[in-house]
Amino acid sequence: MRVTQSMLNNNMLRNISQSYSSMDKYMDQLSTGKKINRPSDDPVVAMKGVNYRSELTKVEQFERNISEVHNWMDNSDESLNESNQALQSVRELLVQASNDTYEENQRDNIAEEVSELRDHLEDLANTKVNNKYIFNGTNTLGKRVEDGNVDETNNSAVNIEVMDGVTLQANVNPENVFSQDLFDDLQEIEDALRNPDTRGDDLDEFIDVVDGHSQNLVNERADLGARMNRVEMIEDRLGQQKVSTNKLLSDNEDADIEEVIMNLKMQESVHRASLSAGSRIIQPSLIDFLR
Template sequence: MITRVTQQMMNNTFMRNLEANNRQMEKLQSQLATGKSIVLPGDDPVVAARAMFFRSNLTEANKYVDNASKAQLWLDTTEGALHNSTEALHRVRELLVTASSDATSVDARRAIAKEIEQMKEHIKEIANTSVAGRHIFAGTHVHNEPAHVGPDGKIEWVGNDGFIELEIGMNNLMTLNISGSQIFKVDDKSIFDVLDEVTTKLLDGNTPSNEISSYLSKVDDFMNNTLDYMAEIGARQNRLDFTIHRLEGLILGLEEAKSNAEDVNAAKVITELQMQENVYRASLSVGARIIQPSLVDFLR
C-alpha cells in the first residue's frame, strides 16, 4: 500500500526534528554552563544514581574526618593537661624531698606547705580543663567542673566515670576521654586529699621527717598513674593519625570517581555543540525549501 506524503506531513516532521535539535543544543549548553554531564536525573538515570552514591559516601567520609579532627583536639588537650599535671606533681615531690630533711627548719616547712597548697590549686585547674566548654575529665558530666570546692573548703570530685565516644568510621568508635577519677584518684584517695594531709603535717612543726617522706611514695603513685594514661593517650593519637590519613585518601578517591561520573569533558561538549549548531543551520536551510509558500504569500 502506497502512503501519500502531504505537505502537512513534511512540515510536521520538519518541526519535530527542529525541536529535537533545539533540545539537544539546550542540553549541551546546560552542560557547559553547569559543568555537569547531567542536569536532571532523567538525563541519565544510571549516571545520576552513581553520582548520588559517590556524593553520599563523600558526605559520610567528610563527617568522619570532622569527628576525627574533634577527637584530635580533645586528645591533644588531654595530653597537654596530663603533662602539666606530671610537672606539678614533680614539683611537689621536690618540695617533699626538701621538707623531709632534718635540716629543714619549721619556717621552711611552712613555706613549702604554702607552695604545695598553690600546686594543689594548679592541679585543680588542670582537672577542670575544658574544650569548647566541655570538661575533659568530668566523664559524661561535661558541663560541670569535676573538681569542686565543697562546703568544708576542701576539693571534692563530682565527675563520673562515664566515657564519651565518637564515630570516626563505619562501626569504628573511639573513646575520647579518660575519667578524672582514674587520673586524680589512687586507691580511692584523691591527690587533693593527699596534698591536704601533707600540708597540714608541714604546718605542724612537730611532724617527724620520716612521716613527711612517707608521702613521696604516694606522690610517685600519682605520677606513675598519670604517665600510664599519657601512654594510652599517645596510642589513641597514633590510631587517630592513621585513621585521618586513610579517610583523606578515601575522600580523594571518591572525589575523582564523582568527577568522572558527573563532570563534563568541556572540549568534547564544545565540539558536539558546534556540530549540533551546524546541524541546526542545515535543518533550517532544508526546512526553507520544504515549506512551500502559500497563496497568502503571493497575495501580499
C-alpha cells in the same frame, strides 16, 4: 500512504525543534560543566551522584568528629603533662623539706607551695573545652573537683564515632589521674609540713606516694598517646576516602568540555543543514504567487 505537503512541514518542524533541544542540552553542559542538570537527563548518573554525595557527607561528618577527638585528646595530653610537672614539683619540695635542718617557718613556706600546687591540680582536673569538662567522664557539664572533693560518680568513657562502625575513646580515665586519693594525699602532705612535730623521715614516706600518683599519670598519658596515633591513621584514611569519592563524583557528573564543544559545533552544523533543507521543502503558497 500518500505523503502530503502538510506531513513534510510537520516533520521538518519537529526535527528542527529536536535540533534546538539538542543544542540547548549542549549549551547547558557547557555553561554548568555538568553532564546532567536534572535527574531526567540521565537517571542512572543522577542516582550515582546521590550515593556519592551521601558518602561525602558521611566522610565530612567523620572529619568533624575527628576534630572533636583531637580537641579532647590534645587538651587532655597538655593537662596531664602539666599535672605531672606539678607532682614533680611536690616531690622536689618534699625532698627539700625532709632535711631536718629546715626550720618551722621554712616548712610552712613549702606547705604553702604545696597548697598552691594542689589548687593548680584542681584547676587542671576541671579543664573545660568548648563548655565541656573533659575529666569527668560523660558528665561533661559538671566539675571534676570542687573544694577538694572529687566527683567520682562518672568515670565513663566518652566514645566518638570516627568511621563506619569505629568508635574511639576521646577522654582519659579520670579515676586514674584525678582521684580523691590524690587530693587527700596532697592535703595530708600539706598538713604534715605545717605540723612542727613532723620529722624528715615522716616526709620520706610521702615521696613514694607522690611517685605512685605520678606513675598513674604517665600510664594514662601513654594510653592516650597510643589512641592519638590511631586517630592520625584514621584521619589519613578519611582524607584518602574523601579524595577518591570526589574523583568518582567528578567522573560521574562532570562534562568533558572538549567533547561538549565538539558536539555543539556538530549540532550547529546539523541545525543549519536542517534549516536549509526545510527552506526547500516548504512550497510557495498562493499568497506568495499573488505578491
